[in-house]
Amino acid sequence: MLSQISLPISLASERLKPKPSAVHNxxxxxxxxxxxxxxxxxxxxxxDAEAGGGDGDGASIAPPYILRETLRGHKRAISSxxxxxxxxxxxxxxxDKTLRVWSSTYFSLHEELVGHDEGISDVSFSSDSRxxxxxxxxxxxxxxxxxxGVQIKTLAGHTNYVFCCCYNPQSNMxxxxxxxxxxxxxxxxxxxxxxxxxxxxxxxxxVDFNRDGSLIVSGSFDGLCRIWDSATGHCVKTIIDDxxxxxxxxxxxxxxxxxxxxxxxxxxxxWNFSTGKFLKTYTGHENSKFCIPATFSVTNxxxxxxxSEDNCxxxxxxxxxxxxxxxxxxxxxxxxxSCHPSKNMxxxxALTNDRTVKVWVQEGEDQKEM
Amino acid sequence: xNVTIIDPLQGDFPEVIEEYLQHGNMKCIAFNRRGTLLAxxxxxxxxxxxxxxxxxxxKELRDKDxxxxxxxxxxxxxxxxxxxxxxxxxxxxxxxxxxxxxxxxTLQQTTLLVRLHPGSCTPSICLACPLSxxxxxxxxxxxxxxxxxxxxxxxxxGVLPHPRNKFADGSPPYTPTAATFNKNGDLIYVGNxxxxxxxxxxxxxxxxxxxxxxxxSIVRNIVFSRNGQYLLTNSNDRVIRIYxxxxxxxxxxxxxEEMTSSFDNLQGTEKLKAVGSKCLILQREFQDAxxxxxxxxxxxxxxGDWVVGASATKGEHKIYIWDRSGYLAKILEGPKEALIxxxxxxxxxxxxxxxxxxLVYIWAKDYTENWSAFAPDFKELExxxxxxxxxxxxxxxxxxxxxxxxxxxxxxxxxxxxxDKDPAFSDSDASMEELCFLTAIPSPDAPEQQDKYVGSSTKxxxxxxxxxxxxxxxxxxxxxxxxxxxxxxxxxxxAAEETVxxxxxxxxxxxxxxxxxxxxxxxxxxxxxxxxxxxxFKSKNKKNDQDTNGFAPEDDVTDECL
Numbered sequence: 001m002l003s004q005i006s007l008p009i010s011l012a013s014e015r016l017k018p019k020p021s022a023v024h025n026x027x028x029x030x031x032x033x034x035x036x037x038x039x040x041x042x043x044x045x046x047x048d049a050e051a052g053g054g055d056g057d058g059a060s061i062a063p064p065y066i067l068r069e070t071l072r073g074h075k076r077a078i079s080s081x082x083x084x085x086x087x088x089x090x091x092x093x094x095x096d097k098t099l100r101v102w103s104s105t106y107f108s109l110h111e112e113l114v115g116h117d118e119g120i121s122d123v124s125f126s127s128d129s130r131x132x133x134x135x136x137x138x139x140x141x142x143x144x145x146x147x148x149g150v151q152i153k154t155l156a157g158h159t160n161y162v163f164c165c166c167y168n169p170q171s172n173m174x175x176x177x178x179x180x181x182x183x184x185x186x187x188x189x190x191x192x193x194x195x196x197x198x199x200x201x202x203x204x205x206x207v208d209f210n211r212d213g214s215l216i217v218s219g220s221f222d223g224l225c226r227i228w229d230s231a232t233g234h235c236v237k238t239i240i241d242d243x244x245x246x247x248x249x250x251x252x253x254x255x256x257x258x259x260x261x262x263x264x265x266x267x268x269x270x271w272n273f274s275t276g277k278f279l280k281t282y283t284g285h286e287n288s289k290f291c292i293p294a295t296f297s298v299t300n301x302x303x304x305x306x307x308s309e310d311n312c313x314x315x316x317x318x319x320x321x322x323x324x325x326x327x328x329x330x331x332x333x334x335x336x337x338s339c340h341p342s343k344n345m346x347x348x349x350a351l352t353n354d355r356t357v358k359v360w361v362q363e364g365e366d367q368k369e370m
Numbered sequence: 371x372n373v374t375i376i377d378p379l380q381g382d383f384p385e386v387i388e389e390y391l392q393h394g395n396m397k398c399i400a401f402n403r404r405g406t407l408l409a410x411x412x413x414x415x416x417x418x419x420x421x422x423x424x425x426x427x428x429k430e431l432r433d434k435d436x437x438x439x440x441x442x443x444x445x446x447x448x449x450x451x452x453x454x455x456x457x458x459x460x461x462x463x464x465x466x467x468x469x470x471x472x473x474x475x476t477l478q479q480t481t482l483l484v485r486l487h488p489g490s491c492t493p494s495i496c497l498a499c500p501l502s503x504x505x506x507x508x509x510x511x512x513x514x515x516x517x518x519x520x521x522x523x524x525x526x527x528g529v530l531p532h533p534r535n536k537f538a539d540g541s542p543p544y545t546p547t548a549a550t551f552n553k554n555g556d557l558i559y560v561g562n563x564x565x566x567x568x569x570x571x572x573x574x575x576x577x578x579x580x581x582x583x584x585x586x587s588i589v590r591n592i593v594f595s596r597n598g599q600y601l602l603t604n605s606n607d608r609v610i611r612i613y614x615x616x617x618x619x620x621x622x623x624x625x626x627e628e629m630t631s632s633f634d635n636l637q638g639t640e641k642l643k644a645v646g647s648k649c650l651i652l653q654r655e656f657q658d659a660x661x662x663x664x665x666x667x668x669x670x671x672x673x674g675d676w677v678v679g680a681s682a683t684k685g686e687h688k689i690y691i692w693d694r695s696g697y698l699a700k701i702l703e704g705p706k707e708a709l710i711x712x713x714x715x716x717x718x719x720x721x722x723x724x725x726x727x728x729l730v731y732i733w734a735k736d737y738t739e740n741w742s743a744f745a746p747d748f749k750e751l752e753x754x755x756x757x758x759x760x761x762x763x764x765x766x767x768x769x770x771x772x773x774x775x776x777x778x779x780x781x782x783x784x785x786x787x788x789x790d791k792d793p794a795f796s797d798s799d800a801s802m803e804e805l806c807f808l809t810a811i812p813s814p815d816a817p818e819q820q821d822k823y824v825g826s827s828t829k830x831x832x833x834x835x836x837x838x839x840x841x842x843x844x845x846x847x848x849x850x851x852x853x854x855x856x857x858x859x860x861x862x863x864x865a866a867e868e869t870v871x872x873x874x875x876x877x878x879x880x881x882x883x884x885x886x887x888x889x890x891x892x893x894x895x896x897x898x899x900x901x902x903x904x905x906x907f908k909s910k911n912k913k914n915d916q917d918t919n920g921f922a923p924e925d926d927v928t929d930e931c932l
Contacts, residue, residue, distance in 0.1 A: 128809055131812065152814045152815070153812045153815055170406075170423070170806070170807040170810075171809065171810060172421055172423060172428075172807060172809075172810035173423065173424060187426055187810075188424075188810040189421075189424065189426050189427075189428075189811065189812060189813055190424075190813060191812065191815070192426075194424060194425075213423075226743075226744075231423065231718070232737050234739060234740060234743070235739070235740065235743040235744055236743050238743060240745070253786035253787075254787050255785070255787055255788055257785075257786070258786055270784060270786075279782065279784050280784060296786060298786070298787055302786065302787070318784065318786065319783055319784065
């Protein structure tokens with residue numbers, strides 16, 4: 001049902017659309033909040049189970065993050081922001097069909113990558129930070145050379161909007177998830193599609209590789225997280241919660257043992273996928289319409305960072321699950337988050353009303369920038 | 371690899387041909403330490419390095435000096451160097467990352483087998499086994515060579531081949547021998563033509579011990595298992611023998627010297643034999659009693675649990691797999707082409723064999739989809755179980771009973787950063803970074819691909835299989851593409867040459883009707899928005915559904931689509 005949505009082509013990329021629930025969205029209000037979805041937090045294990053649901057009751061991050069820079073330039077909503085693995089660059093993808101690569105030290109525009117025919121939903125760096133791949137509504141994944149800004153390769157094969165993409169750590173393969181309910185694994189060198197995984201029964205919202213590239217995790221609106229063996233393409237595990245709210249984002253932990261899954265009932269969960277049980281729950285933010293990523297911040301203490309539909313960024317302490325900081329400044333839903341690999345820096349991007357990428361650093365660190 | 375959730379029953383031995391690789395005429399193969407790269411020596415003197423995960427070519431090592439067919443290839447311990455021996459009596463050492471030749475040495479004889487010293491990270495000494503004379507240690511930097519002793523006289527000193535046995539023209543006598551380093555590289559195990567195994571010290575070239583093999587026939591191959599615990603010999607009497615190595619990994623030389631001094635009462639060969647009996651113990655013998663097949667290229671599996679040997683009978687591509695206790699587990703039969711080389715993947719249950727036609731066949735387990743992985747509460751049953759329901763199973767119960775009855779202790783500490791080292795590679799010291807993979811530089815799309823793509827008819831023959839990887843990439847617009855000089859082959863190839871290059875370096879699966887159909891569809895489907903695209907879009911969509919729904923492969927090869 002979802003894969004056959006006939007949407008006008010000129011609209012923003014799918015990522016920015018609210019998750020179409022049972023209620024049909026009229027075309028004018030694409031980026032406006034949908035009617036209340038069926039998957040309201042049921043309160044069973046989110047707010048009652050632990051006390052850390054509220055924001056900032058006593059716990060805080062020291063020094064707190066403050067806004068360092070605002071990067072303007074995109075003409076439409078931002079869909080994804082990523083730091084390069086070497087930390088020197090920030091890539092931002094937008095519904096205006098372009099990618100922008102910024103320097104993370106000088107915050108200047110490094111390159112603008114033009115070529116997609118439709119809005120872009122996701123961007124990912126290769127491990128050597130030389131290439132980026134982008135997933136777009138024009139059903140292709142493209143590989144760009146970051147230095148020159150040239151489009152190197154187009155990976156075609158998906159039959160519907162490509163929603164997410166990810167390089168593997170060896171950067172010889174790219175995994176992409178799409179509205180056609182499949183995950184495709186591509187060979188970077190030749191551009192061939194190596195595998196098509198019959199991943200889900202609803203659009204695939206997120207894909208990620210683990211640290212040695214042997215497993216792929218995929219999340220989808222059908223409420224499942226599936227783990228695949230990247231060598232054979234076989235499913236090794238399915239994680240499902242009892243209520244199965246749509247999964248909007250999945251990511252492996254840095255050591256590859258856990259999966260962080262965001263669901264559209266405003267909940268983030270940390271799952272141990274070997275046992276199939278979740279270990280931590282993070283709430284307090286708002287996430288019921290858009291596919292908002294979350295990430296681990298491990299450079300200075302262990303935190304989970306996520307965007308939210310109340311225009312703020314939330315930081316939770318990993319172990320205690322308490323909200324330690326709420327970063328305000330965006331004027332629309334914060335739809336993209338990324339952490340610098342070595343510095344205490346967070347980059348975030350927001351939707352149409354805002355259209356900016358904001359860079360946050362810990363207080364006292366901004367003196368070191370120049 | 372997170373082996374805890376991957377089905378444990380899959381860690382066995384391969385069963386069917388999964389795929390074959392084709393590039394030129396490959397003669398010999400070697401896996402790198404982790405099994406991520408496969409080096410193959412070709413008959414035109416070049417070496418091809420395959421990225422084993424994507425089954426594509428990662429690098430080609432070519433040099434204008436090296437044109438003779440390669441007889442054997444060997445990786446250095448951490449995968450930075452590759453040594454190749456060729457029929458023009460030369461040995462060439464390559465730097466894998468840059469693709470440059472480091473050293474080249476010409477010997478007196480053609481080497482059949484080379485082994486780089488396994489103890490060091492940038493080895494310069496290698497062991498070369500020529501066709502019919504004693505193995506030699508070659509220093510690649512200085513080109514000096516040391517001949518190893520191949521037999522012991524009664525005085526107990528290792529002797530070089532007796533000068534009286536030389537042929538009339540002065541060429542060395544015919545003493546076929548096989549040799550290998552042990553795991554650390556401090557000892558060399560030499561199997562000679564009298565059916566004896568000599569343990570030679572690497573540094574002093576002194577024979578420490580001697581183990582006679584029953585039957586006394588020429589030793590053709592001598593191979594260690596990956597962990598250094600087991601040794602196998604392949605003899606002319608058509609028997610493969612497995613020995614257990616009693617020496618410890620470290621300080622083996624010291625232990626040997628101690629043993630030697632403890633046998634002071636014995637002299638000469640007796641002493642050597644006594645020491646030898648403490649070094650190796652015969653465990654098993656493998657032979658085919660019925661057909662008395664001569665074995666070829668035997669080796670161990672990565673974990674040492676399986677032994678694989680190929681039949682040397684011409685015209686036959688048979689691979690025998692035994693488990694170490696002697697039980698013949700499987701005979702793999704390939705196409706009717708002679709087999710010239712064989713290797714077992716260091717980690718996975720995969721076997722790679724080279725046939726005389728120059729193709730490399732990859733044998734893997736016959737993967738069946740694990741259905742219980744698709745839903746967490748599914749359980750796979752071996753056979754039908756009668757289900758007996760409880761008394762109250764189908765009673766209507768109020769909602770309260772459905773509350774979760776387990777409490778999640780969310781306060782427990784979770785470690786998301788530290789990772790466990792892979793036990794299979796526990797001996798890797800961090801002194802040098804291992805080269806596990808070569809950076810995959812995407813080969814750029816050529817602008818003319820767009821035209822070819824638009825006007826292409828559906829050519830479904832094998833020869834244009836190479837066309838499909840390129841045709842899948844489509845240029846959407848007429849943006850000027852500057853082709854960066856990223857091609858890996860030597861010389862500045864243009865995109866056209868890259869196309870040609872791709873033609874010969876196909877990675878192919880055994881073609882199945884479904885796979886070919888899918889290729890045809892991929893070729894046919896343009897991505898331009900237009901009326902013509904809608905039709906193929908729908909058909910492609912349907913095909914995808916069909917393919918994704920057809921889980922069970924109809925032949926013994928998995929299709930591109932699962």
